[in-house]
Amino acid sequence: MLLRLLIFTLLPISTIAKDNTNISGIIQNTSSDTAKFNFDILYLNAEPSSFIIPVNNGAFNCSFYIDKPVEANFIFKKDTINLFLEPGDSIFMSFKQGMLHETIKFSGKGGFNNTFLSGFYKKFIAHFNTKQMENLILNSGIDQFEIGIFENKNKALNFCKKYESPAQLTDTFKKYINNLIEYNYYRALLSYPIIKANNSTATVVQPIPEVMLSAVNEKLVNNKEAAICQAYRDFLYYYIVYYTSKENGFNKFTDYDDSMLKKCNYAKHHLSGETLLYFIAKYLYDNCTQISLETYQQHFRFLKNLSGSSSYLEIIDQKCGKLVATSAKKEQTEEKPQKINIQKKDEAIKNDFELIGLDEKKVLLKNFKGKVIYIDFWASWCGPCRQQFPHAKEMKAKLTKKQKEQIVFLYISVDNNYESWKKAVKALDIEGMHVIAPGDWNSEIAKYFNIVSIPRFVIIDKKGNIVNSNAKRPSEGVLQDLLQLIDK
Secondary structure (H helix, E strand, O other), X not given: OOOOOEEEXXXXXXXXXXXXXXXXXXXXXXXXXXXXXXXXOOOOOOOOOEEEEEEEOOEEEEEEOOOOOEEEEEEEOOEEEEEEEOOOOEEEEXXXXXXXXXXXXXXXXXXXXXXXXXXXXXXXXXXHOHHHHHHHHHOOOHXXXXXXXXXXXXXXXXXXXXXXXXXXXXXXXXXXXXHHHHHHHHHHHHHHHHHHXXXXXXXXXXXXXXXXXXXXXXXXXXXXXXXXXXXXXXXXXXHHHHHHHHHOOOEOXXXXXXXXXXXXXXXXXXXXXXXXXXXXXXXXXXXXXXXXXXXXXXXXXXXXXXXXXXHHHHHHHHHHHHHHHHHHHHHHHXXXXXXXXXXXXXXXXXXXXXXXXXOOOEEOHHHHOOOEEEEEEXXXXXXXXXXXXXXXXXXXXXXXXXXXXXXXXXXXXXXXXHHHHHHHHHHHOOOOEEEEOOOHHHOHHHHHOOOOOOOEEEEEOOOOOEEEOOOOOHHHOOHHHHHOOOXX
């Protein structure tokens, strides 16, 4: 559903194609100038979405084609007004320069819709101001906050019921305004814990009382008719972030790749059709520069296989493709910093870290002295960790029997759930020594090696010396580093 044609003209409206949507008007107290008109039919906030409209002696006139309703902005100098447009609308606007909101009048097809919308925003604009909402969140308890936004929703709905000319509003616009109000409430509610967490040094997200979320179901979430509303699209983002956080035990993510993988996986299971398509495209577009090339390519391939994705692919790849590839190349050529500089020999081996094996017996690092230890810090929920396992399997297959006897592949899980860890080890069939670190991120060994993101790899030589506390991944050719430490 791409923008098919955009024509700016000073010709009379009667000369413009009938299937186009037309915006024209008169700006009083101005002569020659320009105005800006923008909308984003793919909802990515990507160019091209802004268009310059010539203003000649106060008059302007533009025509364009859309095949679905859109939210739009008309901007003149420092004033901006929100518009709702349907295919085939022919709207005439008039207002005084510098007094757009106070003097705006609409007529023509679609005029009643926008007259209502203008009055609605004059009264309730504060309810949709995300900056004001964020300040309110940071200074309110959840109960107080929810009562306030619930009252705001009811006030807006009552305003709509009392409007003088509801019969003159189109059915599409009525659905739009109701969705705008409804999803603005749920957007605010689900954003509460996320905004609180993002503005806190705490490592956890505080959950919302379940009773407040009783109406949040997949029917509410998968409402493609509401996609036109910015409020709905923001709600969709906070819905995925909140419920993915819930699946993660309300612990904050410390790795961008893992965060993206889990959010997109949750979306794949709970969103469908155009809603899933939009979310994956938008989330990839917004976050691609913070993830690895491998993760970017994985999600780009998934998006490519979704029906209707062609409109998004070129825009996403244009922004992200070269940036992600350049970043990955830079990381490969730069030497990785040593996060820990340990001078004492045998220090890691001598520390009796509390590690528990699959048989629930204690495992000590010193038990492996005399062998090279390649440690893989991972977790059952970590997508980038799982991506390394096939590479590790290939690497082990290249070793001779004698070489295998001299290397211990030690997998240390930071899972906080023993059963999830055990199930993952069995399901993934990972060859090596498996232990779990009680206390996950706060375990002694995680603190010792400064583990703040996973996967993370460590090499210890036969004498117990830490050779590299931030070693290469299996996919990065670590095998040669290991072979240098064993008897040939």
